[in-house]
Amino acid sequence: MPFMIxxxxxDGNHALRLKLRxxxxxxxxxxxxxxxxCGAKLSDDGAFASGGIYLVDVEDRASAEDFIQNDPFHEAGLFQRVEVIRWRKAYLAGKREL
Structure with a gap:
């Protein structure tokens, strides 16, 4: 079942992000x-990342939460906020999935 994370x-943790990349x-x-x-959310000039978006296909919400909690970025305390949201795969790579 797909989830968006x-x-x-x-703020001010760009050096930590680069260190753990x-x-x-x-x-x-x-x-x-x-x-x-999966990918980083970037500033308009592409110079800095401020977080990320992950689309994962896992069994349930607990698996999605486990996935992100074990990411080295999360383990090191890089994130100020994380949201896990169930997602419907309607279109992916230009292909209709419904």
Whole structure:
């Protein structure tokens, strides 16, 4: 069942994000079968990330929450806020899913 996870970074933590980026990407690689899509939310000039959006296909809300809580970004305290929302996959990669 798909869930959208949206995260917001704590202000002033760009250096922490960069420090953890490789560990974060390794974590995503290890769980790539769960990922429908994933990426950072960027400033208009693309220079800074301020959080992320993950679209995951997991069994239930608890699995989505477990996924994000084990992300190195979350474990290190990068996020000020995390929302997990059940999502309907209507269109994905230009293809209608309903």
């Amino acid at each position: 949206e995260t917001w970074d704590k 490789d560990r974060h990407l390794d974590y995503l690689d290890q769980h790539q079968t769960l990922l429908l899509a």
